[in-house]
Amino acid sequence: MKQILGGALLQLIMGALLKAFAPVSWGLEGLLGWSSYTVIGLFLMVGLQIHLKKFAKDLGLCAVLVLVTTLVPMVFFYYMGLGFGLDHLGSLTVAVVLTTTGTGVTIQTLLNLGMLHSRAGQFLTLVSALDDIPATMFMTYLLFQNKTEVVTTSGSGIELYLIAGAVVSFVFIHLVKNRWGLSLLFLIFSICVAKFLEGHHVSAVMGGLFAGFFLSFILGDKVDITEEPLDKMLKPLLPFYMIFIGMKLSPEILTSSRALIMSVSLVVVAVISKYVCTYYLMKKREDLSPKVISWGMVPRGIPGFAFASASVAGGLISQETFTILVLVVSVSTWIGLLGLEVTLRDKVLRHTT
Incomplete structure (x- = not known):
């Protein structure tokens, strides 16, 4: 966990320093913009984790959890x-950004501690993935209403290429057996779907999430073999995305007392609201480790960064609010992962003694 958190912080700082000292002529922000495709891949992975059949009896609980931990x-x-x-609009955007759940970092923590395939780990993965669906839909709606985030490709030649790419990759998905080849096809399919939907005023992250869920629904357990290859493909690209986020920051804003008070207040509510709502609904389900699930719902992770970035690019929030949101997402993620790791280690220790 220390590597995850330390690396992310270093990359954000590096991005801020590059913005401050690198000549504009280098065009680094534009060059690093391609890293946003990494987010589509990460939301693809989130969608692939939605295995509804594994917890068919608990879908009611999942639905209530998602509803409460989003709306409250x-x-x-x-x-x-x-x-x-x-x-x-700014207040609503802040609300949407901070209701996200960082499934990716949660999965990584579970994996590192050997708890990913436990019942609690699988349930947490499912719920945190489902929890991003309402936020993604809200964000898509806000961006559509503002109509500045996406460029419509409807009716253009590129739309045909995207459809063809999605169809061809989907056909080959059924033919390829190699997990690395399959993972690459998953990525191609998700990017084609995401960019096609983006051209119709649906955010790219929603497209990535939909592509992952669609593949999971159609292929079932077959998608599990792509978990490791996709992680290894996307992990090297993630630092570039974090640097890209860092280059959009305005750290000087945090010198104002208003910004600091707002940041601290949002962090406190971000941690408490998710934890309390989840624990209240899970406290009677000891078989699913309520504290593990509750801490696992706290991190905002990459979805929080992605939505904050899309919001400032789409004109929904100011540069000041964006910087505050990045800080809140970062701190709430660190607190959530720390709580999750401590709880998991305690759980493992109790089971081994």
Whole structure:
């Protein structure tokens, strides 16, 4: 976990330093912009984790969890945004960004501690993946309403290439047996789907999530063999995306007392709201380790960064609010992962003694 958190912090700082000192003529921000495709791949992985059949008896609990852990924090964040002087759109955007759940970093922590394939680990993976669906839909709606985030490709020649790419890759998915080849085809399919949907005012992350869920639904357990290859393909690209996020920051904003108070307040509510809502609904399900699930829902991770980045690019929030959101997403992710790791280690220790 220390490597995950330390690396992310270093990359954000590196991005901020590059923005401050690198000549504009280098065009680094534009060059690193391609790394946003990594997010599509990461949301593909989130979608692939949605195995509804594994917890068919608990789908009602999953639905209630997703509903409560989305709407309750969203209400708090919305009114906090208004209280700190944001307008309706800015407050709603803050609320949506901070209701995300960082499935990727949670999976990595579970994997590192050998708990990913435990019942609690599988349930946490499913719920955290499902938890991103409402936030993704809300963000897609906000960006569509603002109509500045995407460039429509409807009716253009590129749309035909995207459809063809999706169809061809999907056909080959049924023919290829090698897990690395299959993983690459998954990525191609998800990017084609995401960019096609983006051209129709649906955010690319929603497209990646949909592609992953679609493949998981169609292929079932076959998608599990792509877990490791996809992780190894995307992990080297993730630092470039974090540097890209860092280059959008305005750290000087955090010198103001208002920004610091807002950041601290949002972090506190971000941690408490997710944990309390989840634990309240899970406390009677000892078979699913309520504390593990509760801490696992706290990190915002890459979805939080991705939505914050899309929001500032789409004109939904100011540079100041974006910087505050990146700080809140970072700190809440670190706290959540720390709590998750401590709880998991304690659980493992109790089972071995």
